[in-house]
Amino acid sequence: MNQDARHAQFMERIERGEKIEATDWMPDEYRKLLLKLIHMHGVSEIMGAFPEKEWVPKAPTLKRKLAIMAKVQDEMGHGQLLLRVAEDLAAPLGKGREELLDDLLAGRVKFHNVFHMESPTWADAGVIGWLVDGAAIINQAALLDTSYAPYARVLKRICAEESFHMQHGENIILTLARGTKGQRQMLQEAVDRWWESLLFFFGPVEVTPAAQRMIDYRIRIKTNEELRQQFLNKYVPRIRSLGLTIPDPHLRYDEKQKKWLYTQPDWEKFGEIVRYNRGPKSEERIGLRRFAHEEQRWVREAMVRAHKMQAV
Amino acid sequence: MADRREYEVFEVFVRKKKTDAHVHVGSLNAPSPDIALTTARENFLRRENAVNLWVVPRGEIHETPCDEGDWFARELDRKYREVSGYSENGRLWKTYRERALYLEEIVQDLHPPSQGNRPRPRRERT
Structure with a gap:
């Protein structure tokens, strides 16, 4: 069978909704x-653990420490599941896990803009759990029906655990919202810090050619803007109900267009942050990742050798 | 490529209860079966309970072709193998003023749900 016929047959499978x-x-x-x-x-799951891990030693109570530690562990676990799926796709291209992680250290693969940013207060840890995870959950839930079965299976497991992350984040911010004036202030400042990053997180408004191809292949079904609108639908009323202000004077729901209108994030600034790892925390966190990857290489190699010697 | 230092891929199967079969949950990378078992617990059982885990090197698994639906094709109507193939029993029993008996009813009678929500015994026909 020639390539064109094969391709046509593949597209028929996709259009029939096959996995x-x-x-x-x-x-x-x-x-x-x-x-x-x-x-x-x-790699975003792995890098996503860093801003929260910074709060493990400083969590305000033992219960909070255990919970945020569990979350950090979940993110690393999700990273492992996803890299496994990526490895099977990359195998015919001669790449394995080592190479996929090297790509991260060498800046050949991007990770989400939000994980390049600072999390200076406990309220940031709460807002990450509440809004950053909230945004990520919308993204991931939209992918549950992806045409690639191994990805769909892993996403199912990930989304089940994200439901804990949602409650975890909400609980931290609800506690702060009911706290002292200082705690409420801290929460407001964290929302101010994260808002623009959260809008950028969903990606450009226009459907890029690559995004269109992913929609054609049913890798994804929704556009960036549809997901951003969903985020605004779910979270704007909740943020406001807590008496918090969203730092965008132009944010409003337009009844005629049936959508949220908002001030565009600084596309250029965040674009540079993710393309060149130029965020306030990019270098430091990638440095930690590099340290773990390189300093533990001898352990990985020793374990492989030990097993080979045992097998002889 | 002669001496690959990469880990091996293991497929992971979890048995949740003694009366359940092992179920495939995903795969992982590990340098040995021992570490694969530990990693499997960390990756797949952070919340769920289980009583047993299998890890199997991927190369040891033999599978049917994934994109050949024909392998599972059913050329014949297999109603005769199914409960649903005998739906006329209910109608036939009516002649004898009885009704068809189903496995679920027997299981329920032998394993009544715990006290409190136990259904009242069916009044026997006399």
């Missing part, structure tokens, strides 16, 4: 789009 497995034939373009998406998703 694709790692061992099925797939167009190179499909493989590369998926790999780019899942690789980025996987």
